[in-house]
Amino acid sequence: MMRILLVEDEPLFRKGLAKMIAGSEASWEVCGEAENGLVAERLIAELQPDLVVTDIRMPVMDGLELLRSTKAVFPDIEFIVITGFQDFQYAQTALRSGALDLLVKPCSKPDMHEALSKADEFVQKKQMAARKEASERQLLQENALRAVFLRFPYRQEAAAELERELRCSILFVLHVADFLPEDRGYMKRDVPLLQYAVLNIMGELLDVFETWGTLLLIEAGRFALLLPAEASAEEERLLDAACSTVRQLLGLTVLVHNAGHVRSLSELADLYEAALAESAQSRVSADQGGKPEAALPVNRVRQQLIGAQAAALIMAGQAEALQQYLDELIKEMRAMDAEALPIEALSLSFALQDVARKQLEREYEARALTERIGKLNECRSGDEVCAWMKAETERFMQDYEEWQNRYSSNAVLRAVRYIEERYAEQLSLQQVASHVHLNAAYFSHLFKKETGRSFVNFLIDVRMDKAKLLLSNTNLNVTEVSGRVGYDLPNYFAKLFKINTGLSPKEYRKHTTI
Structure with missing residues (x-):
């Protein structure tokens, strides 16, 4: 869901813009409103909107100055600038300063929706490109290492x-003693899947132990794990857990060697080779005939990209888009080489498991995953692998639906109570959503669906109702009432109050006390 901040000094026009956006069924949410650039600067820092829709001509700080100052600090926040015909020259300057689009007053609802649709598409593509760029950069770093x-x-x-x-870290070299133990029915073709499973089990445990570390497959069956030197108190537990978990779930023995402290990048190869030389098991393994085979390409970065995109769609509350994304992934993978397809399928499964644990609060179920890996091993065709992936995505979407249902029940009622108790504080959508254990985008959609009002408008209405009571039943002046209901700027409060009631605070007090 794209979060929008409206900046306009004319209250009626600003309210009209908010209604245009609120009346749409698209994934847009007005997260805040400001009467000039100075107020908007504070709200931008607090709310971190995706998009700012601002007029050019405003008192105190105009839209052009707001655009420039915001882009200097938050370059990823986009702007749509509203201008009059006479301000076209300023509008051109706004485009050169980084505005995404222009709207000319008076703008219609179709004009606004067209501009927002373009902005929404642009923001989503930019976010996806940023995630892809970060993943590709990480892959290049891994290849270099x-x-x-x-x-x-x-x-x-x-x-x-x-x-x-990596400076001042500790290097551990881990290797699988034998991928084909006698008590397991593994075959040579299963080795790439087993290798990938070992890598991800160890990666999962790094997350579970909340330990920063760099984990990398070096050669077939050989892994490097670099841990920070200060993590020494936890390292033994982590490594024991890795070895025992791999043994329990896959029946494979992982041997660990402490290669020592890394003082410079140039030492890594020496430390790695010394660790292999000191371990008799690493020189001759049962299935490798004395020399390790080249490892098949293992792109855990792609796995992380899949997880990041799925998590982003969950946070945006876009269930249909998430399902479409997963379906497209399966379709894309179906065209891959038959040898690489099972590894890509397992990559998808691990990505979804990681998202389910971090976003959907699912427990880490290593044994259940091992059973599913066994079923993947039994697949003999691309169609069977795709059917396996489809079952994985269906399981994930079921977890997503259960998570939504678990927290959606009474979530809005609990949020309303929270707002009633804390309306005088600087409440944000994110704060209230966190209180009811929902991500902000999904909570915003659910709140509007159940109350018929956006979070921002609902909060304003609550504050105005409290202000009415204070004006009618106390001797507090307007500035004091403004502070009591959560507004630091009395003038801004007075404008909101008049929009809400049709009267100024003083007029309302006079009218209700006669």
Whole structure:
């Protein structure tokens, strides 16, 4: 859901804009309103909207100055500028300063919706591109780090960043002693899946133990784990848990060697090779004939990108878009090479499991996942793998629906009570949504659906009702009443009050006390 801040000094026009947006069924929400750029600056820092719709001509601080100052601090916040015909020259300056679009007064509802639709699409594409860029950058870093371990050429521009991240860490070398133990029915073709499962089980445990670390597959069956030096108190528990979990769930033995402290990037290859040399098991493994095979490409970064996109759609409350995204992923993966498809399928499953644990509050169910990996191992065709992925996505969407139902029940009623108790505070949509354990976008959609009003308008109505009581039954002046109901600026409070009641606070008091 795209969160919008309206900035307009004419109250009636601002209210009209809010109604245009609120009357739409699209995923737009007015998260705040301001009467000039100075008030808007404070709200932007507090609310972090996706989009600001602002007039150009305003007192105190105009829209052009607001645009420039905001872009300097929050470059990702987009602007739509509203202008009159006579201000077209200023509008052109606004476009050069980074405004996304222009609207000319008086703008109609279709004009507004067209501009917002374009902005919504632009924001979503930009966010997706940013996530993809971050994932690709991480993949390049991982490839560079792997090259350092193996003494391969690597991008020198990556060296400085890797040096900063890894200096003063501890290197642990982990390897699977044998992928084909006699008590398991694994076959040679199962090794890539098992390797990927081991990598993700260890990655999950890093999250569970809340330990920062860099985990990387170096060669087939050989992994590097870099932990911060200060994590030494927890490292033994983490490594024991990794070995025992892999043994319990997959029947594989993982051996661990402490390679020592990393003082510089150039030491990594020496430490890695020394660790392998000191471990007799690593020199000759049952299935590798004395030399490790090259590892199949394992792109955990793609897995993280899938998880980030799914989490973003959940936070936006876009269930249909989430289902469509997962369906498109399966369709895209269906066209992949038959050898890579099972690993991509497992990647999708691990991504969804991670999102379910972090976003949907699902328990980590390693044994259940192991059973599903077993079913994936049994797949003999691309169609069977795709059917397996479909079952995984259906399970995830069921978890999502259960999570929504669990917190949607009485959520709005609890939110209304919370607002009634704390209306005098600087309440934000995010704060109230957190109180009822819902993400802000989904809560905003649910609140509007059940109350018929946006969160912002509902909060204003509550505050105005309290202000009416204070004006009718106390001797507090307007400034004191404004502060009592949550407004630091009496003039802004007075304008809101007149829009709400048709009377100024003083007129209302006089009218109700006669």
